[in-house]
Amino acid sequence: MNNPVLNVKAVSKDFGGIRALDEAELVVNDKEIVALIGPNGAGKTTFFNCITGIYTPTSGDVLIDPTAHGNSIRINGRKPNVVTELGMARTFQNIRLFPSMTALENVMIGTHCRTKSSVWGAISRNKATRDEEQAVIQRSYELLELVGLGKFVNELASNIPYGKQRRLEIARALATDPFLLLLDEPAAGMNPQETLELESLICQIRDQFDISIMLIEHDMKMVMSMSDRIYVLDYGRMIATGTPQEIADNPAVIKAYLGEDDDD
Amino acid sequence: MSNLTQDTSQQSAMSFFLTAGCDSLPHALKKSFLAAIWFVFLTFPIMVIRVDTIDKTVVWRWENMAYIALSIFFGSFVWRWLLARKELEKDETKGETKIEALLTVIQTTPTIKFSLLCLIAVIAVVAPLKFTFLGSKLQFFDLYQTNIMVSCLVYVVLGLGLNIVVGLAGLLDLGYVAFYAVGAYAYALSNMHWGLGFWFALPLGAVLGTLLGVLLGFPVLRLRGDYLAIVTLGFGEIIRLVLENWGEVTMGPSGISKIARPGFFGMKMSIIDSTIYMYYIMIGLVIFTIFCVNRLQNSRIGRAWLALREDEIACQAMGIDKMKTKLMAFALGATWAGMAGVVFAAKTTFINPASFTFWESAIILSIVVIGGMGSIRGVIVGAIILILVPEYLRDFAEFRMLLFGAIMVLVMVFRPQGLISAKRKIYKYKASNTASAGNE
Numbered sequence: 117m118n119n120p121v122l123n124v125k126a127v128s129k130d131f132g133g134i135r136a137l138d139e140a141e142l143v144v145n146d147k148e149i150v151a152l153i154g155p156n157g158a159g160k161t162t163f164f165n166c167i168t169g170i171y172t173p174t175s176g177d178v179l180i181d182p183t184a185h186g187n188s189i190r191i192n193g194r195k196p197n198v199v200t201e202l203g204m205a206r207t208f209q210n211i212r213l214f215p216s217m218t219a220l221e222n223v224m225i226g227t228h229c230r231t232k233s234s235v236w237g238a239i240s241r242n243k244a245t246r247d248e249e250q251a252v253i254q255r256s257y258e259l260l261e262l263v264g265l266g267k268f269v270n271e272l273a274s275n276i277p278y279g280k281q282r283r284l285e286i287a288r289a290l291a292t293d294p295f296l297l298l299l300d301e302p303a304a305g306m307n308p309q310e311t312l313e314l315e316s317l318i319c320q321i322r323d324q325f326d327i328s329i330m331l332i333e334h335d336m337k338m339v340m341s342m343s344d345r346i347y348v349l350d351y352g353r354m355i356a357t358g359t360p361q362e363i364a365d366n367p368a369v370i371k372a373y374l375g376e377d378d379d380d
Numbered sequence: 381m382s383n384l385t386q387d388t389s390q391q392s393a394m395s396f397f398l399t400a401g402c403d404s405l406p407h408a409l410k411k412s413f414l415a416a417i418w419f420v421f422l423t424f425p426i427m428v429i430r431v432d433t434i435d436k437t438v439v440w441r442w443e444n445m446a447y448i449a450l451s452i453f454f455g456s457f458v459w460r461w462l463l464a465r466k467e468l469e470k471d472e473t474k475g476e477t478k479i480e481a482l483l484t485v486i487q488t489t490p491t492i493k494f495s496l497l498c499l500i501a502v503i504a505v506v507a508p509l510k511f512t513f514l515g516s517k518l519q520f521f522d523l524y525q526t527n528i529m530v531s532c533l534v535y536v537v538l539g540l541g542l543n544i545v546v547g548l549a550g551l552l553d554l555g556y557v558a559f560y561a562v563g564a565y566a567y568a569l570s571n572m573h574w575g576l577g578f579w580f581a582l583p584l585g586a587v588l589g590t591l592l593g594v595l596l597g598f599p600v601l602r603l604r605g606d607y608l609a610i611v612t613l614g615f616g617e618i619i620r621l622v623l624e625n626w627g628e629v630t631m632g633p634s635g636i637s638k639i640a641r642p643g644f645f646g647m648k649m650s651i652i653d654s655t656i657y658m659y660y661i662m663i664g665l666v667i668f669t670i671f672c673v674n675r676l677q678n679s680r681i682g683r684a685w686l687a688l689r690e691d692e693i694a695c696q697a698m699g700i701d702k703m704k705t706k707l708m709a710f711a712l713g714a715t716w717a718g719m720a721g722v723v724f725a726a727k728t729t730f731i732n733p734a735s736f737t738f739w740e741s742a743i744i745l746s747i748v749v750i751g752g753m754g755s756i757r758g759v760i761v762g763a764i765i766l767i768l769v770p771e772y773l774r775d776f777a778e779f780r781m782l783l784f785g786a787i788m789v790l791v792m793v794f795r796p797q798g799l800i801s802a803k804r805k806i807y808k809y810k811a812s813n814t815a816s817a818g819n820e
Contacts, residue, residue, distance in 0.1 A: 200697060224683060292698060
């Protein structure tokens with residue numbers, strides 16, 4: 117049995133007197149697609165922010181194991197850029213691209229932490245820098261093609277249609293060479309056709325790059341059909357976990373989503 | 381027939397001019413009339429009343445009132461027309477004006493670009509020299525103009541340096557003049573005490589600028605936006621006050637004089653020759669700066685700066701070390717300020733703290749903002765306009781700064797993104813047809 121790539125142990129996060137996350141536990145295994153669902157305001161995005169270093173958890177441990185061979189690294193309190201360098205890349209619920217840069221440049225930013233040309237390299241433009249630059253351009257272009265943005269390469273990010281912007285964010289995250297891709301509501305604002313295409317893209321990414329994927333999503337059809345396991349978060353607590361079928365039949369989940377029936 | 385269409389189009393252009401931004405002609409007339417009255421009222425105390433303190437009489441210059449009323453009445457039509465045209469242009473094209481389109485053509489056609497660059501280079505090189513052409517003696521710049529050009533070029537370098545900090549990395553720095561002062565005093569003091577020459581002081585100024593940039597950057601760059609602006613403003617003032625009050629070292633407000641001009645293998649030069657020499661040094665420094673900034677902004681680090689300017693959180697989430705990247709921008713900006721400072725000291729041969737007030741920082745920042753943030757060509761044009769216009773307006777005496785202010789307001793109204801806005805580089809890549817086919 118391989119070690120889990122992400123192991124979140126009893127993570128809590130307080131904002132003043134409000135407990136946004138209450139001893140949340142979560143495990144992502146190697147090459148797994150895990151979905152995190154829950155009603156609005158349940159703390160899903162806070163959970164993402166806690167494990168990617170944007171927030172520091174009040175208590176608990178976030179352990180990662182990029183190679184899944186049993187040497188875990190504790191990452192709570194590390195800066196977001198360090199977390200990304202260690203191999204966890206994310207997208208944002210409200211798209212956060214760099215609007216006045218082109219699509220290609222947006223993806224090239226993702227390769228920043230995997231490249232190392234310095235100020236001297238930039239000014240002298242020596243062979244190492246030129247080669248690195250060319251490799252970065254080529255790889256970024258290929259990632260854009262992969263997510264279906266081949267014809268928007270030199271378009272400013274702000275001029276790209278909304279649904280495609282989400283794909284651009286995925287390409288940018290992939291450029292950081294992650295072992296775990298964290299997607300925050302990737303299908304928000306998409307029509308059913310686009311959602312379907314996105315679903316196949318995510319599965320393709322998992323198979324082609326051999327990485328694990330964790331996503332927050334409200335589209336139940338998509339979540340049920342593609343995830344290996346589902347976690348349900350409500351009021352900051354993990355109230356259920358299991359396969360899509362188990363979750364669909366779980367009374368606690370139904371209660372969290374639909375409310376309690378007083379007649380029972 | 382064609383005559384008729386031309387007639388109607390002329391007619392509509394005329395009516396567009398008259399009623400731009402208004403419902404109808406009476407409405408437009410009323411608006412202009414009100415504007416004229418308002419301006420007459422506003423300028424009444426300064427334009428009409430004149431108190432003669434010697435004769436102890438009051439002179440009423442009613443004719444000025446008529447001039448103002450008339451000029452505002454007709455001027456307001458032009459103003460509204462310009463505003464309406466700007467709105468139309470914004471709707472029609474994606475902000476690409478004719479001038480920008482022309483620049484793009486120049487940029488993308490190598491022969492035109494090359495010949496244009498050659499032309500500029502030739503003019504720049506021969507401008508300050510006296511020479512005979514077809515029997516007539518020619519000289520573009522006399523001593524006075526060469527001198528102005530040197531200070532203009534100093535501001536080009538300063539603008540390009542600040543452009544890294546403000547234009548690319550988006551860090552609002554209001555104390556940039558501090559690094560400029562450090563460069564100038566580094567040369568002045570080392571020249572006074574140890575007789576250090578210009579060519580040794582130039583790298584020294586650069587290094588000191590960088591060091592101070594890093595030193596200041598560490599505590600300050602945790603702040604952002606307005607807070608950063610205020611702290612850097614304070615830092616600029618601290619440096620100036622230290623220079624003013626630490627008399628034993630900096631010679632205080634009386635400054636340091638008799639700073640050596642740049643040497644050329646120990647040659648003795650007259651003031652005219654050394655000014656021309658200074659001009660060529662500055663041309664060289666400007667070319668070096670453009671070269672470096674251009675390469676930097678299209679590099680891995682330049683892209684990280686831009687990303688940082690656009691969205692700090694997303695930038696960090698993509699694995700960019702915020703502190704390191706900001707610090708690099710700050711230090712590199714300060715490097716060029718340090719060099720410009722050394723040149724300034726060598727050019728004027730006298731410096732005192734009065735040369736390094738907040739006004740200087742404000743001018744350099746205006747050069748970057750008016751020229752176009754993040755655009756090298758923009759900053760050069762901005763420096764030329766902001767430094768040369770006040771110089772050539774000296775004939776207008778007290779109206780000089782008024783006109784200067786009016787030009788700045790006009791630029792900000794009609795070109796809020798700066799005179800020449802930055803363009804993103806188009807990268808070349810090898811398209812792979814198989815991958816795109818799979819996604820169709």
